[in-house]
Amino acid sequence: MSGVREATGVRIGRQADTPRESGTWSNDPYSRALRTGRGPLFLRRADGWLLPLDVERWCAEADAVDLAVLRRCEGAVLDVGCGPGRLVAALGALGRPVLGIDVSAAAVARTNRLGGQALRRSVFESLPGEGRWGTALLIDGNVGIGGEPGALLDRMAQLLDMDGLLIVETAPGPDVDERVRVRVTDARGAVGSPFPWARIGTPALLRLAERAGWRAVDQWAAGGRCFVALRRCDARSANSSAEPPNSAAVTSSQRAG
Template sequence: MTPEDIRTATGPVDLIYRAGAAGAVCWARDYRGHVRELPMARWIGGPHASHRDRLADGHVLRHCTARPTLDLGCGPGRFTASLRERGWAALGVDASRAAVDLTRDRGGTAIHADLFAPLPAEGCWEQILLTDGNIGIGGDPVRILRRAVELLAPGGIVVAEVDPVTTAACREVLRWETEHHVGQWFPWSRVNAAALGDLASTAGLLVSSIVDFDHRVIAVLRMATPAGRSG
């Protein structure tokens, strides 16, 4: 596959999202042809999730407060909806219209937007969520962490999920697929726990805590200094 193939390939990404939410098997394929199943049950959450995933998700939610939370790459909205159920301010953001619709269907508030475009209440969010590896969105973890710093209120935190140290950190080009649909190619990065500290530091953040729930690694990041906002 050539770089031109990667740039021009298109597909029904939202159809894949909806198919996965309805129970279809979905997977990610890299440009070398390697595939791995997408964890749709985890992304949907609730009774679909495993015991391990419920523990890890509960740890994420324990770091959230009644103050506003922004869920970047919210997917079908399990965190956004859970926070709204508590009566807390939470907003999901996703580039997939289907993901936004699924979030709204379960009672969450979400907008369809590019994470790097202007977003509501920039600089006022107490918690930024980058779960399910979303620190890798766009293939540039430092860029998305710097974006999180722009969005954070003073004293706010980023709750990020990364890979365990046994998983190699790498940059990938992926697409989602089902038996009937093929999505677009997009850049992605896998960040492991060992690499997180340096990436966070470059973005003006410090790793405050990190916990491994059977290979789901949840980290809490805080701004290193007020100057970290300048990125």
């Protein structure tokens, strides 16, 4: 997608990046991994706990599980923490107006090379189309951005249209609900700057979402990954819901686990 496109009141176009100093996701093992498209890469806590990051999948084309998620999208889509851009590229191929945002210069550059549009911007900074996005995505663990999922849910409510759809990928496991400080590290021991992160499973997300004024309209699991679709409780279309999944996704009323 190039130039300027308008859809459902959201104007999307090439915009200047916000200047910022190198930090959390810049000039670190994450940026190097995105440039090569290969890991291994981990989030590391101070106590040595490691969470593997699926760099190869992020840098590949969208797979069947991704595409099943993307077919649920409505209107113009904001991909929060777009990474190397596979979802932005796939949504563009599906004809969806889409903008990716990421704080990593390497991620934004790779997304733009794929032909997508992305801004180097934090979700908590001023963004184009605030209050008019049809769908927002928090995929690949990005509900953990900022380390406080409740604050992130409040921010998503500001970005979405009143009837907007929020699709969140949650952590596998019924009891996952943690706030941590982590660094990105690779197999050679190189580490990035520390930053706050969160991991939250479906049950914990649903409890938090209810307190924050969201209602679940669907939840499902596919390919070992777990997802929840949310709308604001005060949405105009009370009967509106996410589009049904295709055969690649297994819709379930079960909690993630």
